[in-house]
Amino acid sequence: MVTIRMRLSIMMFLQFFIWGGWFVTLGTFLARDLEATGSQIGMAFSTQSWGAIIAPFIIGLIADRYFNAERILGVLHLGGAALMYALYLADDFSTFYPLVLAYMILYMPTLALVNSVSFRQLDDPSSEFARIRVWGTIGWIIAGLTISYVFSWDSSQAIGAGLLRNTFLMCAIAALILGLYSFTLPRTPPKATSGGSKKEGVKEVLGIDALRLLKDRNYAIFFIASVLICIPLAFYYQNANPFLAEIGVANPTGTMTLGQISEVVFMLMLPVFIHRFGIKATLLIGMLAWALRYALFAFGDSEGLMFMLIIGIALHGVCYDFFFVSGQIYTDAKAGERFKNSAQGMITLATYGVGMLIGFWVAGHITEYFATNGTHAWQGIWLFPAMFALIVLVLFFLAFRDKHHIEAPARKPRD
Template structure:
């Protein structure tokens, strides 16, 4: 591997080590350390959505026009290090919430910035980017393994002692390291310096005309709706696994990222063999199965059900969301590719997840009493919801041929 790829891979590793190092255990931290209830937990997780909504404005108005991407990346991660340190010191939800909101407003734009820095150094992005991006997934996996198997911060007795506070300190140190390291990255000047700012382009609104196509309109609505079950996983999986007595829950959850890499490799083959319709259907069906397995699994004889449910993450995410990006790219054509991707990102990580985290918080609260959470009922809700979306989608969506070959698009999104 060339020196530049090693440098970019290190950047990606730290970028996603930071996110995976605190976001996975956030729900458990909020309930155990801060005594947060379901709606409050939903509010905390929804800061990701607010960050996703703000990010296009930040990148389009500032990063693409005035400053080098690597310098903005550095400053945002240094700000993030301070906020992450302060989050570790918070003793109640009222003090924690503005900090996590500020952090996500700073962090979410960096997801686009690391891509910009990477693409700026590549001659063939469609072939080279996957080799760099995979180190982000490895970073996420490493964070979970460190938390569970190196430090044991997610063990029952450690959680009771408030050890999850250390995840924020660890990520603060990683943010500081990435912030300083980013100043050494290759210069990535603003690509649109001096160009006219168009609000429609920032939000992807130029691609709204694609909604005239019935298939794409159904996919668009389904993407928003399926984010509700997705939010349940992000928000409740770690607290659930911890509550039912699964040891090293955070480490075991990295099975999801391992499967994500494996199924990403299988995605182009599946698209070619079965088409976009069956690929999307399988992705939604996996959400239904995953939550049924969670509803009836346990840390004893039902442990296999939980592990399979975690490992289904690769199908759940890759076969719906990644194939959805490929489908969107195919439908948009050259003129609206960027606008269409911006629109679908706003719809899913913005609107969809914002609704999803709120619903997950309310449902969790409704099935939680002084005796504890009724996890069976909590998980059956997103299972049933995903099943309804699946049936409607399967009945209405018609299969079609992608305009761009699945192999090339699969390489682009690995």
């Protein structure tokens, strides 16, 4: 008999296999197959931010009140499968962009839905959820390895032949499978109708109630730093795969899975590090890792200095876990019981919504500035986020003085 845990693990695997199967290579596909400019590529990646901004309305104000979570998960993924197939067929950016925007508006809410389905079926989510969520990271890794080592769609020859668009077909099939599979998951009725829990209002869903946390000088400094550090983050998501492919790194998508592997490793180290060295030191190390990784990208190459690129990719765990995950922990500790949900909604909307939206816009324009006849001056591109992250680090070091002690719980990894 298939256990609940196994069924939820399959759901998580497919959820992140879909995302990792096309998003990592998106920049390379747009540049090579659709001949998109840097600004256009930035627009395409920013659809993730628009999806993150719209997602709270779909989940908090609609799905969470009127529909079973597993049913709307199925509907969204079936719609996503159709859009993903349309992306596979798109032959120019003007056709591609509205389709990817519609897809991300459907996909981003499913990130909260798979968590909701999982939490409601587990007896002890605090101890059981991580063992289920890790299958999402495995799904992301397997997608990258499949692209690079099974089909070799990201090889120079395959990219030249236009085979990279097959990633959309692969993900359309996976989305169709997950859409149908979702209807077999355990019933997860709306919170408002199960157990008599109170409905969340607009203010709580969007984190407006938690804005009062910004009255705290140190939290306001952290909040601003979180938004600003999303600019370097956007450079990685948008440019890492095209960069590796253009300079001749073999199997670039598979190589980038080292970043997800490092996330899992450093996630295990994070609680101990916060407890021993404090939140400020942890956040500073996260920002320093961003600056260091981009310096490594700027001066590394695919031949004698390949080790610098490998280290830069492997630093992803430090970059993400030590700043963004520790920031979620810090936000949770500062919010108190009353504003925990609102505060997480606020910081997510500010970073993955507003911050990343600005970040992709900046990354698009910087990339376009350093582009000439289909090639890029990558050193100039990577030095910009390196210097930017370093400036944010210095300002944060000088201004942030919170002595708040945090007992850090273990947190789930995120791709």
